[in-house]
Amino acid sequence: MKEYHLNVDGQDFVLSLKSLSGDRAEVEIDGKQYSVEIHSIRQMKSHERHPSTSSQSGASKPVAHPPSTPAMSGSVSADSVSAPIPGGILEIYVKVGETVTAGQDLLKMEAMKMENRITAPRAGNIAKLHVKAGDPVSQGQVLVELE
Incomplete structure (x- = not known):
């Protein structure tokens, strides 16, 4: 953590x-x-700055933004789910042919000493599982295909 x-x-x-x-x-x-x-993740160049909130009127509240990391970009498409970062597969929650809903947990992977839930980007059927529990995975490797 x-x-x-x-x-x-x-x-x-x-x-x-x-x-x-x-x-x-x-x-x-x-x-x-x-x-x-997370709506988008972008790696900022060192010379870019986030807009200042100090000039805004009214009370400010903290907004949680996860750290920018290029590892997350392009990790999900409409028909497949790829590993966002290198890690290892801990558990698989679905089977080939199973119907899933958008946001449903597909598998759990460990990466950088954290457990990460990998979820379905949309509703559909599991067309193919490319991994099993215990498999190491690399960034961008396709884990699950949807149809």
Whole structure:
């Protein structure tokens, strides 16, 4: 689990990244749990800066943003799910031919000492499983195909 010490407009927060899987992250901010949907991830160049929130009016609230990592980009397509980062498969929750819903857990993988739930990007049927429990996987490797 990674822990980040943040200062937002002069207020300190501790953010713990509990899990990161596809387009979802589970985080804890100062002891309160949040489920975060990730809309996009982009690797910023060192000379780019995030916009300042100090000039905005009203009280600011902390917003949990998972750390940018290029490993997550391109990990899911409409018809397949790929490993977002290198790791190992811990459990498989589905079988070939099974019908799944969008967001349903497909498998659990361990990466960087964290367990990550890999979920279905859309509803469909499991066409092919490319891995089994115990398999090592590399970034971008196709894990599951949907039809």
